[in-house]
Amino acid sequence: MDAVVKEKIEKILYGEIRYTSANLAFNMMISKMQKRLKANSVDMETCMKEMEEFLAKYPIVAKVDLANIAAL
C-alpha cells in the first residue's frame, strides 16, 4: 500500500474524511476500527495492520476501493 493511500485510510479511520465502499465487509471493517480507536482499545498501527491484511487478501475486491481512496 503506498504512503498516500495509507495516510488517507488513517484519516478515514480517525473520521477526518469519509469514504463509503460498495463492499459491505470493508464498511464493517472501517466501522469496527473507528469504534476501537474511539474507545482507545487499539492503536492506529494495529488497525492499519488489520486493514492491510484485509485489503491484501481480496485484491479483486480491494482494487476499486484503493483507487477510490487514492482519488479522495
Place this chain on the structure above:
Amino acid sequence: MLINLEETINLINEGKKLHIAADESLLKQLPKGNWIGGTTPYFISEEGGLLTKERLFVDEIDYAEEIRVEAYGKYNIFQIVEECYDNGLTMLIIPYGSQVATKYAKEAPEVEELLMHPTIGWISGFDLETGGTARVYDGTRGESYTDKAVAMYIKLPEGKSAMINMINIFSDDKTDPIIQFNDNDLSVTNCIVNGQDVNLSEYIRKKGIDIKMPLVADYNGSYINTSIKEVTDSTVSFYAPVFRNIEYRFAVDVEDYAAKFRERINEAGAHRPALSCNCILNYQFGNLKGQKIPPYTGPVTFGEVAYQLLNQTLVYCEILG
C-alpha cells in the same frame, strides 16, 4: 430456482453441490449428497414471492472447486473462521430460536478474523400460520439439527473472490434522536436517547413509532437493521441484538417495499447474485407475495447472515473474477 422433489433428487444423485431451502416435509425426503439445507416454505422466485410446500429452492454451487460441510453448536460455532478455506466462501444456515443462533447474533460482530472470510447465510424457519420447527440439514451425512448450525465451506478457484453484500430498503433521518444501548442484548428495558436515560417501551409509545420499522445503525454508510420482535409494558425485544457503542435511529417509514427494493437495486447497479435471501419481515410487512425483485431470488428467511446477523434485509453473494 424453484423445482420439484424429483428434480432435486436427480440433481443430488448427479453429485451436484447444492444449497437447498424448502419445507421440512420435502427436505426430509432428500437422499445423502453434496448439499446443505434449511427449512422455510417462503420464497422470492422468478414468479414473485410465494409460499409453497410442493417445491424446493435450489442453488447449484457450480463455482466451487471443492466443498466441506460441518455442523456446529453454541460452543464451537466460531470455529468457522478457522476451518474455512483460505480463498473461499462460507455458507451458514442456523435454526431459528436455537442457542447457537443467539450466540452467533450476539458475538459475531466482535469475532476476530470474521470479516476476513466471506460468510453468508440465513436463519431457517417455518410456516407462520401452522407453526413448525426450524431445522437445518447436512446432506453429506444425512443429518438434520434443530440445535446446530451447518456450514458449507466452498473453496473458490484461484483468481475468484466472493463478495457479500446487501440491499437494505431502510434508512434513517439524521435529524431524528440518536438511540444507544448500554450492552449487547436481545432484550432491553432502558436506552439512552440523545444522552438521556429513558425506558424504550415508553419512548416508542409516546412517539407513536411503528414497530414494523427497524432500528438502523450506520456502519460507515452500510445500514444495518435491528428489528423489533415485541414491545411489552417495560421491555423491548429484538430479532437481532442491539450493541453498545453503536448509534441507532428508527428507520424512516417505507410505503411500498417492492418498489423500494427495485429502486435500491437500480441504484446499486447490475449484479449477478450466486445466492440471495430476503427477510420474512419484509415478506410479511411489505406484502411481497406475488412481487418480483429481479435478479434476486431465494429463500425468505427468519434472519440473514452477511458476516453478522442482519434483519429485514436482502443479502446476496457474488463470485468475482
